[in-house]
Amino acid sequence: ATVLSIPRDTMTKVPACSDTESGKSTPGYYGQINSALQYGPACQVATVHRLTGIPIDHFVKLDFSGVVKMSDAVGGVSVCVSDDVYDTYSHLKLSKGSHTLKGEAALEFVRSRHGFGDGSDLGRTVSQHIFLSAMIRKFKSAGTLTDPSAVYKLADAATKALTVDDGLGTVRKLIGLATDVNKVPAQRITFATMQTAPDPADHDRVVAGPGAASLFAAIADDRSLTAGSGKKPATASASASATAAAVPASRIAVTVENGTGITGRASAVAGALTGRGFSSATSTGNAPRPAATTTLTYGTGHRPEALTVAKALGLPASHLRQGTGTGLTLVIGGDWPSGAGYPGGSSVSAAGPAPKTSDAKTAVGGAHASTADQAKTCAQVSPYKTVKLDGVTMTPAQAYAAARGKPDSAD
The missing domain is CATH 3.40.630.190 (LCP protein)
Structure with missing residues (x-):
């Protein structure tokens, strides 16, 4: 508990x-x-x-x-x-x-x-x-x-x-x-x-x-x-659950917003997504305010699409949020200042394996x-x-x- x-x-x-x-x-x-x-x-x-x-x-x-x-x-x-x-x-x-x-x-x-x-x-x-x-x-x-x-x-x-x-x-x-x-x-x-x-x-x-x-x-x-x-505490999926229904990347468009203040972050991540086969309708913009933490917000019924995006970027499941809109909005926060894959995760293809988190000792550090x-x-x-x-x-x-x-x- x-x-x-x-x-x-x-x-x-x-x-x-x-x-x-x-x-x-x-x-x-x-x-x-x-x-x-x-x-x-x-x-x-x-x-x-x-x-x-x-x-x-x-x-x-x-x-x-x-x-x-x-x-x-x-x-x-x-x-x-x-x-x-x-x-x-x-x-x-x-x-x-x-x-x-x-x-x-x-x-x-x-x-x-x-x-x-x-x-x-x-x-x-x-x-x-x-x-x-x-x-x-x-x-x-x-x-x-x-x-x-x-x-x-x-x-x-x-x-x-x-x-x-x-x-x-x-x-x-x-x-x-x-x-x-x-x-x-x-x-x-x-x-x-x-x-x-x-x-x-x-x-x-x-x-x-x-x-x-x-x-x-x-x-x-x-x-x-x-x-x-009685159970191995060491690792578990850091991205979304593998049991979620798979959604083809080509059918998923993401609005990527830059909340870091670092020029070009949204474009870099959006480019990585389209390069991995996500929809060309993927767009970029600036977040309404600075964000310390990266979040992927999805509308009702769109969690499977969010899981596919998270898996491709190595984004932990804890960064997913359910919102009231209809699409997917990825806000790049200060915890992701560079690179096309989330720090600590593994950038993989949309169909690839989910990355792993570290053990329980790491989870409770600090x-x-x-x-x-x-x-x-x-x-x-x-x-x-x-x-x-x-x-x-x-x-x-x-x-x-x-x-x-x-x-x-x-x-």
Whole structure:
């Protein structure tokens, strides 16, 4: 099992969305990934799919009150912090060491971004993974997920704390999900955070980093990110699935857009496509805005054509996006500054074999990966001056010392 966190500060394309409940809609825009939720959960799902290429079958939304309800339902979650910490923004205040968090204290912990790591959303994803790992270990050690009565109570609490899609909207379905999770050993549950790079337009925001494509592809291909799972984790198709229906290259026209700022990139790739037998109707142009990552967007019903193009260029499956148009649009991003084949892939004929990705170790490189069995891992308190107390900027540990009169979040 794999848990992937995408920092909320990630800048990406939000597709055209319409929320039937609120009536809000958008023609699509480039913005912060979590902003898509204002157009409904389905829009958030579509945005994540567009960024990652990972198929998403169900969604669960857990809001702030839900965190409180779920932490109480399991009797509290034990976590460890590396130093005294007081995040004056989330109000988390804990002394160095281990604590059992329930209710508001649990919420303060999972919300804290100024207390851990470098004080950004990246540090928060790591501490959230520590919290979720501890919750999973508690389930397993207490036999919660094998006790029908306990699972029923937990699932019943979940239906009151979560927003879920129709496919998961019953106690019975959630019990089935708990049963599936219980089958996975803690050491085979991997937590990872999407690799990032600074957004060229705003250094307070991030974009998917160069290593993200490998991680997305591994998840999309349903490959284990831990060794010893009983399956070979080493390689799988980096391009599209070989089971997809083949479409002759001569029938496929592609609009190639240059998002690199490097003159001639669209023409070079378009020329490579027509040279490999793709339609002479293939055209070029400039992307509407600079793109850090190369994407191939296809309209409804045109995935087979997109797979054929991806295979010819050595483009990983994680770079494919479903759009609302009718054709294929290939935007050449900054991750592909030269050459006719995608870096790391193998340019092959449209009928040739798909290139291979590297192993699981490469996929999680730079992703702050951990597994749910790592019980001794503590959330690393930020050593930087990330918080303010009485108008003075200081480290979370300094804030803890200066706020002796404020009670801790957990006893």
